[in-house]
Amino acid sequence: MGRIILTGDRPTGRLHLGHYVGSLRNRVLLQDEGNYDRMFVFIADVQALTDNADNPEKVRQNIIEVALDYLSCGLDPSKVTLFIQSQVPELHEMTQFFSNLVTVQRLQRNPTVKAEMAMRGFHEGAENDNQRGIPVGFFTYPISQAADICAFKSTTVPVGDDQEPMIEQCREIVRSFNATYGPVLVEPEILLPSNLVCRRLPGTDGKAKMSKSLGNCIYLSDDPKEMERKVKSMFTDPGHLRVEDPGKVEGNTVFTYLDAFCEDADFAAWWPDYTCLDEVKDHYRRGGLGDMKCKKFLINVLNDRLAPIRARRHAYEQDIPAVYDILKKGSEAARAVAAATLHEMKDAMKINYFDDAALIAEQAAKYRSL
């Protein structure tokens, strides 16, 4: 069995630097290493609708944004199958079969879903004007996510650490399906970014996570001015009032971003007073190094990383119909794979009745009058 890589994102907004260091950058590396049989990256619009049922327009608008973000980061449609979840209806059939293998109690233990429900104000037992109940589709999205993964017999799922409970749940579903019906599905493995700071990049305000709802994001599609403005207002060390004061590096967002983005070569290019980030950190801790100098360096580093992304985005933006066409072709290709897996699953479940000559013969023999 070869290596099959699959991952995706909900189209609820443009992708930001947290997505980039947490997953996108890694995907492009995986793509270019070429150590896989097949690689799929998809736009999870059905999952996005599980908590945006009343706002399909938001999802509709963001499909192209996410596709542009993918392509601009360097995902190459000749190497990676890019597709839209809703265009592969086989996934929903699989979801239905999987949902019989999962208990309500098991779903209730999923810590990511719990946290998301709290954030969205979905309350258990609440069905009145002040409190929103839990949409069934939202509650069960880990099952649908297992179908996304299993349909392609994915072995490797590069995602952030908040997705760990989903992968674990998927593995349980695979084990349960295979034990019940026969060995059809493959247990996937999660692939986390090796650099710890990249697993959960804080927002520009220093809060634990970069997130659209917190308004603390730097988007891949921000222009240089917007990015610069956001970096300049970034949270640093509130105790570092004067340049001479000793400063803290831990919990200082500028340094967290530098940990995530900068390389030694950046110093020769933009800040030749130092040769590596450790030297800058030492100086900052001793005192005598101002926040603005660090921020200017970060702006240079980010501009350098983002320049090729911006250029590719601009080029793709000039031919949006071609981008939809990439997604359409990818969706057709993905659908063929998912359909083959679904057929195998149904064979194992013995519910491909019309292909089942033995079943038909058996029933015929049972009822044929003597």
Ligand code: TRP
């Ligand atoms: N839940 C993922 C997110 O919120 C998106 C997603 C849906 C996904 N299906 C997936 C990721 C399958 C990896 C594999 O970002």
